[in-house]
Amino acid sequence: MTEISKFRSLGRSNRRQFLAGATALGVGATVLGAPRIARAAGDVKVLNWQGYGTDEAWSVDAFHKATGNTVTHDYYNSESEMITKMRTNPGGYDVVVTNCAWNNIASKEGLIQPLDPAKIPHWADLNPAFRDSPLLNDGGKPFGAAWVWGITAIAYSTDVFKESPATLATLWDPKLKKRVALRDDGIEAVSFGAIATGQDMNHPADLAKVKAKLLELKSNVALLWSSEDEWNKQFAAKAFDISVYWSGSALRSKTQFKLPVGYYVPKEGGIGWFDGLAVVKDSPNPDGAHAFINWMIDPKFYVEWATKVGAPASANPKAMEALPDSDPSKSFYSDQEAIKRLQFMAPLSDKEKQDYSDLWAEVKTAFAG
Amino acid sequence: MSPRQRQKWAIFGLTGPAYAWLAVTIFLPLSAMLYCSVLDVSPLVPRPASFTLANYAAFFQKSFYLPLTWWSILLGFWTTLFCFLVGYPAAYALAKRVKGRWREALFLLIVLPFWSNALVRIFSWTMVLRQGGFLDMALHSVFPDAPAFNLLFTYPAVVIGLVHSYLPYMILTCYVSLQAIDDSLMEAARSLGAENTTVFRRVVFPLSLPGVISGAVLIFVPVIGSFMEPRILGGAKGATLGMNIEEQFTVTANWPLGAALSFTMLAIVLVIFAVLYPILKRRGVWA
Amino acid sequence: MKRKLDIGGGIAKTYLALVLLFLYVPILVMALLAFNRSPLYQMPFEFDLVWFKALAENDRLLNAGWNSVVIALVNTVVATVLGTAAALAFSRYQFRGRQVMQLLLLPPITIPWLVIGTAMLVFFYWTFPLMGLRPRGLHAILLGHVALSLPYVIIVVGARLADFPKAVEEAAATLGATPWQTFWRVSAPIIAPGVVAAALFAFATSFDQFVISYFLAPPGVTTLPVEIYTSIRKGFTPEINAISTIIIAVSMGVMLITARFYKFGGER
Numbered sequence: 001m002t003e004i005s006k007f008r009s010l011g012r013s014n015r016r017q018f019l020a021g022a023t024a025l026g027v028g029a030t031v032l033g034a035p036r037i038a039r040a041a042g043d044v045k046v047l048n049w050q051g052y053g054t055d056e057a058w059s060v061d062a063f064h065k066a067t068g069n070t071v072t073h074d075y076y077n078s079e080s081e082m083i084t085k086m087r088t089n090p091g092g093y094d095v096v097v098t099n100c101a102w103n104n105i106a107s108k109e110g111l112i113q114p115l116d117p118a119k120i121p122h123w124a125d126l127n128p129a130f131r132d133s134p135l136l137n138d139g140g141k142p143f144g145a146a147w148v149w150g151i152t153a154i155a156y157s158t159d160v161f162k163e164s165p166a167t168l169a170t171l172w173d174p175k176l177k178k179r180v181a182l183r184d185d186g187i188e189a190v191s192f193g194a195i196a197t198g199q200d201m202n203h204p205a206d207l208a209k210v211k212a213k214l215l216e217l218k219s220n221v222a223l224l225w226s227s228e229d230e231w232n233k234q235f236a237a238k239a240f241d242i243s244v245y246w247s248g249s250a251l252r253s254k255t256q257f258k259l260p261v262g263y264y265v266p267k268e269g270g271i272g273w274f275d276g277l278a279v280v281k282d283s284p285n286p287d288g289a290h291a292f293i294n295w296m297i298d299p300k301f302y303v304e305w306a307t308k309v310g311a312p313a314s315a316n317p318k319a320m321e322a323l324p325d326s327d328p329s330k331s332f333y334s335d336q337e338a339i340k341r342l343q344f345m346a347p348l349s350d351k352e353k354q355d356y357s358d359l360w361a362e363v364k365t366a367f368a369g
Numbered sequence: 370m371s372p373r374q375r376q377k378w379a380i381f382g383l384t385g386p387a388y389a390w391l392a393v394t395i396f397l398p399l400s401a402m403l404y405c406s407v408l409d410v411s412p413l414v415p416r417p418a419s420f421t422l423a424n425y426a427a428f429f430q431k432s433f434y435l436p437l438t439w440w441s442i443l444l445g446f447w448t449t450l451f452c453f454l455v456g457y458p459a460a461y462a463l464a465k466r467v468k469g470r471w472r473e474a475l476f477l478l479i480v481l482p483f484w485s486n487a488l489v490r491i492f493s494w495t496m497v498l499r500q501g502g503f504l505d506m507a508l509h510s511v512f513p514d515a516p517a518f519n520l521l522f523t524y525p526a527v528v529i530g531l532v533h534s535y536l537p538y539m540i541l542t543c544y545v546s547l548q549a550i551d552d553s554l555m556e557a558a559r560s561l562g563a564e565n566t567t568v569f570r571r572v573v574f575p576l577s578l579p580g581v582i583s584g585a586v587l588i589f590v591p592v593i594g595s596f597m598e599p600r601i602l603g604g605a606k607g608a609t610l611g612m613n614i615e616e617q618f619t620v621t622a623n624w625p626l627g628a629a630l631s632f633t634m635l636a637i638v639l640v641i642f643a644v645l646y647p648i649l650k651r652r653g654v655w656a
Numbered sequence: 657m658k659r660k661l662d663i664g665g666g667i668a669k670t671y672l673a674l675v676l677l678f679l680y681v682p683i684l685v686m687a688l689l690a691f692n693r694s695p696l697y698q699m700p701f702e703f704d705l706v707w708f709k710a711l712a713e714n715d716r717l718l719n720a721g722w723n724s725v726v727i728a729l730v731n732t733v734v735a736t737v738l739g740t741a742a743a744l745a746f747s748r749y750q751f752r753g754r755q756v757m758q759l760l761l762l763p764p765i766t767i768p769w770l771v772i773g774t775a776m777l778v779f780f781y782w783t784f785p786l787m788g789l790r791p792r793g794l795h796a797i798l799l800g801h802v803a804l805s806l807p808y809v810i811i812v813v814g815a816r817l818a819d820f821p822k823a824v825e826e827a828a829a830t831l832g833a834t835p836w837q838t839f840w841r842v843s844a845p846i847i848a849p850g851v852v853a854a855a856l857f858a859f860a861t862s863f864d865q866f867v868i869s870y871f872l873a874p875p876g877v878t879t880l881p882v883e884i885y886t887s888i889r890k891g892f893t894p895e896i897n898a899i900s901t902i903i904i905a906v907s908m909g910v911m912l913i914t915a916r917f918y919k920f921g922g923e924r
Binding site: 635 | 749
């Protein structure tokens with residue numbers, strides 16, 4: 001890969017994370033008045049982020065050859081758009097990629113149907129921590145096949161810190177005046193505030209405590225970033241020394257851009273997320289959907305995706321083992337102790353979302369004042 | 370057809386298309402947004418909505434909206450003030466002190482930055498203002514011992530970027546009204562014994578005031594709604610009402626709240642104009 | 657007196673040079689970094705044309721640039737024609753509602769773009785699907801740009817028409833010219849500079865308009881400013897600098913050519 005095409009591929013492999021908080025504007029254009037297209041049997045319609053694994057042309061071709069199913073796509077730009085699309089287009093999709101914080105929401109609303117593990121031969125190989133998580137199961141039935149996962153924790157400059165700071169409390173270190181960066185995202189900020197105050201990350205009982213803790217960061221915070229690219233540029237320009245960051249991005253900063261980046265899951269805890277592949281309710285082609293899900297969690301697909309394009313960690317341990325030893329993510333994601341410290345993103349109510357967003361707006365206002 | 374009727378049709382034919390266009394794109398959308406701002410459910414959610422004033426109440430109930438609004442207004446004020454302080458002398462120099470080919474060339478050079486992308490210019494400022502950036506390097510090449518210099522992610526950085534973006538407006542509007550002032554008028558004042566400063570204060574400046582005002586309006590209004598420049602240049606120090614409104618439309622998908630906030634911002638702009646209007650009218654600026 | 661004025665001229669030119677320096681610093685930096693190798697904009701400077709080569713293959717950015725040019729051109733034509741027509745009506749005829757109509761030109765100028773852009777989004781979202789149109793897209797962006805340009809065109813052309821020597825037209829009419837001939841042979845050449853200035857303004861308004869396009873552009877269909885903003889938020893390379901450098905170079909050329917035909921500074 002040339003330097004540039006590598007750089008561009010950022011936009012692909014990391015699309016999920018970029019877009020996790022991105023525009024909800026796209027709903028209108030596509031949802032309204034989109035005519036339902038009559039589809040041939042043997043067609044698998046996938047609803048996902050654009051450029052996020054399922055739509056790789058080489059894989060779609062191989063899948064067609066192997067199973068006779070044609071894969072087509074529709075994309076969403078935010079998780080709320082994903083829900084809206086399924087609501088307004090019943091029978092329009094077969095497979096949907098749902099984040100762990102959204103799978104329960106979709107199953108409770110009856111938008112997705114229980115999976116039949118018997119039709120997914122690789123099912124048994126999946127990491128039980130993800131596969132059997134309540135976030136992908138509802139009423140004792142599995143509603144999503146764990147696909148890929150990642151961590152949101154702390155990245156630091158190895159030029160400044162001679163060894164890993166190891167704690168989340170370091171962000172509050174008075175010596176780090178104007179050297180800390182956070183992501184401009186209300187839910188993530190509240191999550192870290194909750195972890196720092198020893199509370200449940202998703203539903204902290206004492207929001208006032210979270211707010212007070214975040215406000216204490218005021219003199220340390222230099223920058224609120226919103227993308228991996230921005231993070232890399234500012235880090236390269238030494239605009240900050242330590243920051244909340246995504247695991248996959250930290251790995252890329254280190255390996256592709258040769259930035260002096262270290263990464264750790266604080267002893268207080270970190271944020272974990274995983275994506276599940278689900279079969280949509282009233283799917284016209286449930287067998288094709290199951291076959292496609294099995295294809296996606298197959299180590300063969302994962303290794304090709306990870307090495308050709310770049311991918312988050314697989315939820316199938318056999319797929320991780322199949323990675324070449326030279327692949328840095330193989331060792332990167334192998335620290336079982338760190339994984340135990342993660343809390344996973346769970347569904348939030350509309351009220352919680354609004355409350356977190358307001359809290360973050362208030363904290364940002366205080367930062368700027 | 371009587372001449373009177375014909376004239377009616379001519380007026381209708383000439384103005385109709387332009388105003389129909391404005392109706393569809395400005396006036397009807399504003400009405401639609403007013404309607405949207407009193408709904409309790411976003412149009413994106415397939416659930417019946419009912420009317421509420423909660424979105425307007427939120428502006429006063431949530432503690433952060435008032436400071437955000439105040440900062441937006443201050444940002445507009447500082448940007449307009451500095452545009453005036455820098456731009457007016459430039460317009461004066463251009464209109465009254467430079468002639469012929471020079472004037473034309475300088476004029477073109479001032480207008481030209483409009484043709485480059487505003488966002489790229491703003492991003493370029495980050496390269497100039499940051500530690501190790503171009504300004505820092507220039508400073509250290511002259512004073513090697515100067516302390517490290519970093520303006521990026523500060524309030525002044527946002528103002529610098531905004532002044533840069535909007536300065537040409539001020540220069541243009543002031544230039545137009547300054548150029549219209551007849552030189553013989555100034556000569557006459559001088560020959561009547563007025564000092565240069567008096568001529569400026571009593572004759573030139575009052576006559577150029579309409580240009581200053583229109584420049585100020587053209588700058589103040591968009592700056593109050595700015596969200597892109599504060600975000601890129603201000604870092605954690607850039608927070609405006611505009612940024613929060615934009616987030617209601619793009620991140621939280623709460624259109625009714627965003628619409629209510631937009632209208633609140635509009636109301637604030639109108640209040641400011643209403644307060645200024647009598648002053649300007651008295652001075653004969655608002656013809 | 658003469659000497660004093662010359663000193664004043666010197667100070668004036670120095671001051672203007674400083675203002676120009678301020679205006680051009682970011683533009684020079686932008687151009688410089690288009691030729692710098694580092695994708696993360698790191699110094700020291702290493703000359704390389706790699707970003708121009710990359711740009712030539714970057715369909716996304718080129719498409720966005722092309723969309724911007726097309727929209728700006730169509731916007732210029734539509735806004736100039738509609739605006740000039742309205743300005744003619746205002747200067748020719750006294751009629752009831754004229755003042756109100758002129759006052760109605762103020763909202764598009766005095767309402768923050770953010771407010772207008774979001775209002776259009778809400779309105780188009782509700783009404784366009786009823787007509788089988790998508791609420792967002794290039795058609796919506798064009799509608800919005802023309803709305804922004806129209807008031808400026810009407811005001812600029814109107815200013816030119818205010819100085820219009822009516823006697824000339826009357827003379828032409830007395831000499832037997834038809835209204836059509838009068839317009840094309842007599843009036844048009846006189847108001848042409850105003851129309852050209854208005855057209856340039858309309859083009860610039862549209863070409864650099866970001867806020868309104870941002871709210872009206874669906875995913876995947878963008879104009880250059882929107883694409884650049886998205887890139888700045890999500891990830892970009894000096895290809896952005898490369899395309900911006902090309903644009904400003906082209907604009908400079910266009911300005912110089914136009915300047916040969918029209919005096920912008922105004923002669924006195």
